[in-house]
Amino acid sequence: MLMRFAYRIHLTLERYFPEQRLFLKSDTETRFIRLRPATQAVAVVVGGLALGWTILATAILAFDSISAGSSRDQVLRQQALYEERMNALSIDRDLRAEEAASAQERFNLALEQVATMQARLLASEDRRRELETGIDVIQNTLRRTIIERDEARAALDQAQNVAANSGPSTEAGRAKDTVETLEFLAESLDGTARERDRMQGVADKAAEQIAQVVQQKREIEQRNDVIFSRLEEALTVSVEPLEKMFNAAGMDPDDLLESVRKGYDGQGGPLAPLSLSTKGAASAEEIRANAILSGLDRMNLYRLAAFKAPFDNPVKGPFRFTSPFGMRQDPKGWGTRMHSGTDFAGAYGTPIHSTADGVVTHAGWASGYGRLVKIQHAFGIETRYGHLAQIRVSVGQKVSRGDRIGDMGNSGRSTGTHLHYEVRIGGNAVNPMTFIKAATNVF
Known part of the structure; x- marks a missing residue:
């Protein structure tokens, strides 16, 4: 088979x-x-x-x-789009800075105009008081003239009675006395009438000057209202983005301002209130001016707080985000682990910058981080910059926002050239992108 x-x-x-x-x-x-x-x-x-x-x-x-090839082209396209967005954000930040500088210049000009108007207002107030004093003098003079006229009339009546009762006087003597008395009274009345007319002219002129002063005061108040409205609008436009930035980062603006105010209490502090009234009670303009000055002080404190908190990107050159904050698969194959920072991948030696003002507390090798720089900032905030190729600062050194502190590298527990960037508040790691994104529309 x-x-x-x-x-x-x-x-x-x-x-x-x-x-x-x-x-x-x-x-x-x-x-x-x-x-x-x-x-x-x-x-x-x-x-x-x-x-x-x-x-x-x-x-x-x-x-x-x-x-x-397609993946590489896609990465290049994404990198080009990201660079375009970063350039657009940089241009927008520059425009914001120019607008802030322009607003500051406009505010300084407005303060000068307010000071000039205040001087004019004080001068008009002095002139008004002088006119009121002149009117009082004129009125007192008129009263005194009227009293003198009444006294002269009473004296005339008394003289006529005496002349009528004097028997030994001749008819010629009485006629002569009567003529002399009438001439005296006529002269007195003529003088009183001239003085009255002169005082009436002075009073009319004083009334005209008072009307002019009132009109000037009304025009000054209208101009002040326009200036104050523009200042209030500019202040609102400048302060609201800063408040939103701190709120987006999870930081209480009032607590931040109180901390900054304590630190700068002896070096400027709140601006002194502006007084526009010579009376004891505060005027509406004085209240608005003090509110604007208080808002400017708040904006200045916000600016100081913004430089003390890490509202900046540590990498200025081309880069891409390779690993976000949170749980992830360990790149060394050790399972799912917590990633306490954000990774920025770029060229070897790319400059790394401080994201806020602070003091360097560590500059050297650390397990897992490789070459590490720690910077202590205000409000209990600390930033960490790991896997550096070179460290350019030392412990105890004070750094400002934007200062170069090292170069991007591949030291420590790393699979390639990148920066491991952390933000810690009170020792607890938080998402660094919260601060970076919060400042996107401000800086």
């Missing part, structure tokens, strides 16, 4: 692969090699498998090459 099956297979193969003979001839003899159908079939199958494997391997290699 088995022989019959093998025979049938041989006949089938012989139909497609007839027996072949390969002759090998030499000088002395001739030999041949018999190629049976089974041998030919095995050779064809092996050759086909080899050809198929070659085609499959070539296709896999080509696919990998194409995939690697």
